[in-house]
Amino acid sequence: MAKEEAAEVLRVAGREVRITHPSKPYFSREVRLTKLDLVRYYLSVAEGALAGIRDRPIVLKRFVDGAEGEAFYQKRAPSTRPDWLRTVTLSFPSGRTAEEVVVDDAAGLAWIVNLGCIELHPHPVRSLDLERPDELRIDLDPTPGVAFGDVRRVALEVKALLEELDLRGWPKTSGSRGMHVNVRIEPRWSFGEVRRAALALSREIERRAPALASSKWWKEERHGVFLDYNQNAKDRTTCSAYSVRPLPDARVSTPLAWEEVPNCEPADFTVATVPMRFAELGDPHAGIDAAAGGLEGLLELAARDEAAGLGDAPWPPHYRKMEGEAPRVAPSRRKRAAQPRNRMPLLVVANSPSREAALAGLERWKARHPEAAEKLAVDDVLVDSMRGRSSTWTRIRVNLRNVPDAMRPEQETPDPDDDPTRAWRARRRSAKAGD
Numbered sequence: 250m251a252k253e254e255a256a257e258v259l260r261v262a263g264r265e266v267r268i269t270h271p272s273k274p275y276f277s278r279e280v281r282l283t284k285l286d287l288v289r290y291y292l293s294v295a296e297g298a299l300a301g302i303r304d305r306p307i308v309l310k311r312f313v314d315g316a317e318g319e320a321f322y323q324k325r326a327p328s329t330r331p332d333w334l335r336t337v338t339l340s341f342p343s344g345r346t347a348e349e350v351v352v353d354d355a356a357g358l359a360w361i362v363n364l365g366c367i368e369l370h371p372h373p374v375r376s377l378d379l380e381r382p383d384e385l386r387i388d389l390d391p392t393p394g395v396a397f398g399d400v401r402r403v404a405l406e407v408k409a410l411l412e413e414l415d416l417r418g419w420p421k422t423s424g425s426r427g428m429h430v431n432v433r434i435e436p437r438w439s440f441g442e443v444r445r446a447a448l449a450l451s452r453e454i455e456r457r458a459p460a461l462a463s464s465k466w467w468k469e470e471r472h473g474v475f476l477d478y479n480q481n482a483k484d485r486t487t488c489s490a491y492s493v494r495p496l497p498d499a500r501v502s503t504p505l506a507w508e509e510v511p512n513c514e515p516a517d518f519t520v521a522t523v524p525m526r527f528a529e530l531g532d533p534h535a536g537i538d539a540a541a542g543g544l545e546g547l548l549e550l551a552a553r554d555e556a557a558g559l560g561d562a563p564w565p566p567h568y569r570k571m572e573g574e575a576p577r578v579a580p581s582r583r584k585r586a587a588q589p590r591n592r593m594p595l596l597v598v599a600n601s602p603s604r605e606a607a608l609a610g611l612e613r614w615k616a617r618h619p620e621a622a623e624k625l626a627v628d629d630v631l632v633d634s635m636r637g638r639s640s641t642w643t644r645i646r647v648n649l650r651n652v653p654d655a656m657r658p659e660q661e662t663p664d665p666d667d668d669p670t671r672a673w674r675a676r677r678r679s680a681k682a683g684d
Contacts, residue, residue, distance in 0.1 A: 271284055276497070282520060302489055303354075389430070503523055635670075
């Protein structure tokens with residue numbers, strides 16, 4: 250039996266932090282990084298990373314087998330933890346509560362990275378007021394095939410609208426294909442009000458740039474760059490500044506100055522390049538806490554939308570039905586009482602915790618149905634990153650709208666068909682049926 254590797258003990262912020270299995274590979278494809286390499290990266294940008302998570306409860310998204318392994322979300326703080334690590338108790342839309350970790354210093358940062366937290370996922374609230382967010386989060390998520398240039402253009406539309414409303418946005422790459430714009434706000438509004446403001450912003454950007462931007466929740470209705478207003482719903486988190494993303498090149502969600510946005514490229518910001526950038530330029534978002542604004546303008550915009558007949562938009566599927574929300578049914582499944590049924594011809598072709606396995610399943614489907622595959626447009630392939638209570642997985646669907654009826658394949662058993670939430674959803678349906 251091989252001897253277990255000794256832990257590396259680091260002295261960080263006056264505390265000792267044990268890094269277990271320090272040479273364990275965390276990235277091994279385009280770049281090679283060990284767990285200790287990742288810890289050292291975060292310590293090199295600790296001042297910036299802490300600005301995004303300090304004094305905030307944080308969800309632990311753990312990649313215990315590295316970036317190529319399956320991740321899981323851990324809301325509850327580990328029972329075995331240092332006595333100097335703070336926690337707070339959050340309540341969730343389900344009515345449940347959880348004691349979550351709060352990271353205050355570089356030692357806490359190193360400690361959670363040792364748990365496998367490649368990404369950092371803080372809530373948009375501070376520990377002294379867990380019901381009133383101090384951050385509006387604008388998530389620009391490009392649909393398949395959309396160029397990053399369109400993301401940049403939508404970000405600049407967001408900047409212009411925010412400035413009209415006397416708000417300041419702070420842009421960063423998402424570390425994947427999109428961008429985030431964070432807005433520091435005074436903690437005077439509830440989660441529901443902040444989400445309402447985000448929805449109004451998303452709809453206004455869609456009106457201003459209809460060819461580029463979309464506020465539609467259902468993926469089959471989206472085009473261009475989706476502004477995900479639901480990232481502001483309670484219990485939703487996004488990766489914060491300087492988070493490493495589990496992509497082969499170890500990209501980093503990197504804060505930018507607005508003058509950098511028109512020419513930035515996500516692939517330029519990685520674990521290899523960001524520490525030097527941080528050392529030379531500092532943190533472009535260093536002034537964010539001094540720039541808190543109000544939501545009055547966005548809420549006025551929301552009120553005008555509602556007066557014009559625009560009601561609430563869909564919430565994430567695991568939230569209870571909200572007052573004023575339209576039926577939470579995808580257009581492809583919606584039944585119309587007064588007219589013939591209008592269905593988007595969608596097929597599910599793969600479900601898997603592994604994105605690579607799901608994409609391989611898509612290629613097998615294309616090989617089985619080459620004539621139909623040839624008719625698919627880029628945005629007819631919907632690659633959904635699904636998030637359950639503690640699991641993530643990839644679902645791939647194809648929209649056959651461009652395939653003639655006679656050539657459309659029937660729904661088959663997805664290949665692979667590994668949805669980690671299926672058993673939980675079946676138990677939930679059974680429990681409801683027994684009530």
